[in-house]
Amino acid sequence: MxxxxxxxxxxxxxxxxxxxxxxxxxxxxxxxxxxxxxxxxxxxxxxxxxxxxxxxxxxxTDAYRRGWNGLSVSFGWMFLNSTVIALLAVVGNLVSCSMAAYAFTRLQFKGRSFWFALMLGTMMLPQHAVLIPQYLMFLNFGWVNTILPLVVPKFLAIDAFFIFLMIQFFRGIPRDLDEAAVMDGAGPLRIFFKIILPLSTPVLATAAVFSFIWTWDDFFAPLIYLNDIEKYTAQLGLRTFVDATAQSDWGALLAMSTLTILPIFILFVVFQRLLIEGIATTGMKR
Amino acid sequence: MLVDDVPHRRVHRWTHLRQHLAGYGFLSPWLLGFFVLTLGPAASSLYLSLTDYGLMSAPRWVGADNYMQIATSDPRFRAAMNVTFTYVLLSVPLKLVFALAVAILLNRGLRGLNWFRAIFYLPSLIGGSVAIAVLWRQVFAGDGILNQVLMALFSYEGPSWIANPSTSIYTLIALAVWQFGSSMIIFLAGLRQIPQDMYEAASIDGAGRSRQFFKITLPLLTPVIFFNAVILTIDAFKAFTPAFVISDGTGGPIDSTLFYTLYLYQEAFTNFRFGYASALAWVLVAIIAAFTALSFLSAKYWVHYDD
Amino acid sequence: MTSLALTGIKKSYGAIDIIHGVDLAIEPGEFVVFVGPSGCGKSTLLRMIAGLEPITGGELRIAGARMNEVSAAERGIAMVFQSYALYPHMSVYKNMSFGLETARMPKAEIDLRVRKAAEILQITKLLDRKPKQLSGGQRQRVAIGRAIVRDPQVFLFDEPLSNLDAELRVQTRVEIAKLHADIGATMIYVTHDQVEAMTLADRIVVLNGGRIEQAGTPLEIYNTPANRFVAGFIGSPKMNFLNVSVDGRAGEAVTLDLAGTKLAVRGIDARPEGLCLGVRPEHLDVGSDRGTPLGAMIATHVEQLGGQTIVYGSLKDRQPIVATLNGQKSVRAGEELRLTADLAQCHVFDAGGRRVAVQSA
Incomplete structure (x- = not known):
């Protein structure tokens, strides 16, 4: 039932x-x-x-053939770009956000509640307020037109939503388990890897799927940071395709649109439960 | 005793230090991100907003000039505000009403709840992608499916909804409302939190269906409604992709889909007026903050919280 | 040599003191039970010994060595948690070996220890299961097994039976007593259940408000409670506390007035105001020729337990009193009963609640 x-x-x-x-x-x-x-x-x-x-x-399937090679760079290449970026984002988010959530829920250190309040504050701050200096900074680093601006921030826990999601989950893991592990001689590292993470696979999976989908779908950041068509993500490619075909080849355009949604659709079908529970418990966006 | 007390105290301090070190060790990625990607840039953009700054020149201090210009003599800012507020004020309530209505229908114990829930959620998940914006452009085009359906059903020859400045914004509002699913899921979760025995008690007390809805369901759901409203409003202010794709990045026709974020993008990355765009960004932050603050102030009067 | 010594142990959270300076010496192999009402600090005290809570003041020594700053794992102790705290994602074997692996013990040695502990606890067949697949009693054994493999000098138990149903609780209680007899380690056991305290302990430590009220063998606690709190806490139904006044004094002998009944005792000297007489319900007798008459009791309510009859009622001056009578007595509500008791089993508490040693005169 x-x-x-x-x-x-x-x-x-x-x-x-x-x-x-x-x-x-x-x-x-x-x-x-x-x-x-x-x-x-x-x-x-x-x-x-x-x-x-x-x-x-x-x-x-003619439209797919026309669309796939409709730009100077094949869509396959852009799908590969998107996949690499999305997978790196998943890894970055999981590593950095789980570490932060662990520190916030399980470790005692000076200034913890201060940083926690700031972390909640960053969730409220619209990204537009930091967009331009971030862009100028990455420009200075020579990172514009590379995937670094899209990926590196994920390793610095920029998506506080995932920290929040994991905090909610970690809080549900009984503290007795940590204490039993302390009695067993485990330090913070060992508790994190041997107790907390293995018990958190549901939330890690949820965060991973959301990370993948949101990064895959992201249009704004690639639009700003990627210039060369060989570096384009599928989303950018599709939008370029709109201009290139000038809507003369609707079939090809719809075929490529379908393809860019397909990975999300597959993830949705497979992880439907996790996604819906994730939304229901945290009230996350989208 | 006193003699061997000293090394102990050292040990003591060391174990404490280790605790703090572990905490900061695990927090370090976030901390680095906070300083480098949030605090630093926020401070810097606040400064830039008080300068005239393009790609070719160093920032030149202009004081509040940017803000003055925004407030007094920027017709496109006014257009963007107009479009954005229309979008926020129409899409958020519509989305809420839709989400709540469908959630209540689904909560009636319909068979296949999980199926419907999934179907309604799907648009929320993919709605932000370029493909959907492309599709939307097609749906509301002059020869799009909407007009084909209108033709087939009512023999009505519709205009191009996208190309018409007076209707184009509504196609985007429709796109937003189409994505009511995630709010609906939160509502469904909220509805299930309402204890069943409360309805049983109410029906024993002789309360009918509508009375139960207005006296039990709605008041107990106000925290969820509030939460959804705040999140949706903030998100609506930040909407970007659909307007960008549908208008080819112009915000047209005649600025009728010039979302605030789109205008901001144009100023920053097409015109490279970084100082002015920074000022625009902080105005948006202020608007969102004001809206959120107002919502929280109003919450006192209509949101029902358990004591 | 003492196994474990607490000297002036204090705990405070900010300005709030939780433990007010506890002194206690525990002998090797002793089974000590901390008992007290919730919030008395017994669990906090245990957690300080375990190393899970920092010690604010005083000194903790285990086998002679100062332990205040030593990490929990290096104190030579093991703890059984109230919730068992079994790692849900690990097999029973892994649960027991985790601590040994953390200590980088050789694999063969780990295996030996785990299998030996499993044998003692008869859980060898469960070693590959996950905690989810175990019954409450089995989980309890695994939790104990996890403690045994570490071969600790001191075992700590934090209310380990409170999650079991009544029948299993009795059974496990007996097993813990047997385990103690078998391995002979020092054990400290926290509970709020006085029956567990009485049955398991070599020595009971009664705590209240962050202080030790009394420490002694179960029978010492029962027979000569140091004060009114201990007297009331141990024993069920609770001891009757009856207000008495001093009626007259002749040298050593003092006459007490209990609702009009005169009692002659010796041993009370100072502060005769606010005295109260403590009599356990099971020490009261009805219509007996032996013992000292305590006056009449009007029964208001009677509970027949089969083996015992508990009578609730009041004295002439309306003070409530409870009497537990052996066997099945036919007592009706409203009936007047003649109470007697052996004065040697009664206690007198002064206004501060301290027990005053008295003899019958």
Missing amino acids: TETTVDATGSSPLLRAFAYAAVLAVSFVMLYPLLWMVSSSFKPENEIFSTTSLIPETFT
Whole structure:
């Protein structure tokens, strides 16, 4: 049994049918554009706008072939860029945020509550306030047009949301376990690696999946920092493709759009539960 | 006794020191990030906002000139404020109402709850990507699917919603509302927190359906509504990608989708007016801070907290 | 040589003092139980001995060596937690070997120790399981096993039975006593349950408000409680405390007035105001010829436990009193009972709650 909702008021069958119809209608309207996008990407160009049907009359993968090589650099290359950046971001976030969360929840040190308050404060501060100096700094470092500005900040726990998420989880791990480990002679490092991290796989997985998806989806940072098309992420590539095709090849554009969403969709299908629980427990954005 | 007390005290201090060292050791990545990526840049952008600074020249101190210009003689700032406030004030309440309504429907104990929950959540997860902005451009284009459907159903020939300055912002609001799923999930979680016996007690007391909704569900849900509203508002002020993609980065037609962040981006990275853009950034920070502060002040009057 | 010595041990959080200077010497192989109401500081004291809480003041010595600054793992102690604190992601074997691995003990030696401890506790068959797959009693054994493998000089138990159901609690209590007899290590055991204290302890330490009220063998605590707090804390139902006044004095002998009944005792000299007479319910007798008459009691409520009859009621001056009678007595509410007691089993407490040694005169 996964559905645990109980009808509070004992609705009548009629109301229930109405609720059903309403929810079904809303989901259809919501999904229609997505389904249309996917189905159109398999239609020949002339069929896309001649019918609203979701089932292609002629099924073709031609649009994918055209789109894949539609820019001077193949989309495959940009997917690889995106994947590398997203995976590095995952590693960076997991390492740095779990360390910070461990310090905040488990270690006693001077100034802990002061830094904790500041950390919460950074969650409130819009990134725009630091954007320009950050850009100028990375420009000075010679990092612009490399993936470093996209990746290095993740290793410095810039996404305080993940610290917060992990703090919530770590707080649920009984302190007795730490104390038992202290009695067993374990120091902070050993407790972190042997007790806290192994017990935190659910939250680490949640943070990893969110990290991947958000980095994959990120448009703003790559837009600012990456100039050469060989370094583009899939998102940047897609947006360049919009300009390049000038909307003359909708099929190819929709095919590439579908492809850029596909990794997220797969992660969504596989980790649906984790994602939804992550949202529900922390009320995180998106 | 006194003699061997001294080394002990040293040991004592050492174990204490080790505690602090461990704490700062684990915190060091964040600390470094805080100083280098947050505090330093924040201070620096505050300073830059008081200068005239482009790519080619060193920052030149101009005092509050940037802020003065923003306040008095910047028509595009006014356009951006207009667009952004329209977007925030329409998209946030609509999204909240949608999310709450669907959450309540789903909470009725419908079969397949997990399916619907997933379907409604999907747009929130992918909504920020370029692909969706591309799709949106198509949906609301002159020959887009919306008009095709309108044609098929009502024989109505719709305009290009994107290209029309008076409707383009609403396509973006629709895109925001389409992503109501994550708020809905938070509402669902909130609804499940309400103890079942409270409804049972209420129905024994003779409270009907609507009375139960207004007297139990809604008041007990106000903290969640408040939380969602604050988060959504902050996010809405920061929206960027859809407007950028839909308007090709121009904020057009005729600045009708010139989101504040888009204007900020243009000033910083197209016109390279770093000083002025910094001032714009701090104005946005101030607006968001003011909005958040107002929400928290208002919370006293309508948010119900358990004692 | 003492196994463990506390001298003027103090604990404070900021300005708030939790432990006010505790002195205690524990002999090797002794089973000492800290008992007291919640918030009395017994767990804090145990955690200070364990090294989980820094000691604010005073000195802790184990086997003669000062331990205040020594880390928990190097004090030669092991602790069994109330929640067991088994590592959920490790097998039973790993749970027991974790501390030894931390100490970088050779693998063969670790294996030997784990298997030996498992044998003692009869959990050899469970070694590959995860804590989730164990019953409450089995988890308890693993927690003890984790302590045994370290071969400590001192075992610490923090309310180890409170998560077990009543039947298992009795069974495990007996096993802990047996374990103590078998391995003969020093054990310190914290509980709020006086039955556990009475049955397990060589010596009970009664704590209250961060101070030791009394330390002594279970029977010393029961027979000669140092003060009203200890007298009231140990024993069930609680000792009756009856207000008495001094009626007359003739040399050594003093006549006490208990609700109109005169009692002649010796040994009370100063401060005769605010005295109270303590009598355990089980030491009261009804309608007996032996013992000293204590006057009449009006029964208001009777509980039949089968083996005992507990009578609730009041004296003539309306002071409440409880009597536990052996066997099944037919007592009805409203009935007037003639109470007697052996004065040697009664206690007199002065206004400050201190026990005054008295003899019958």
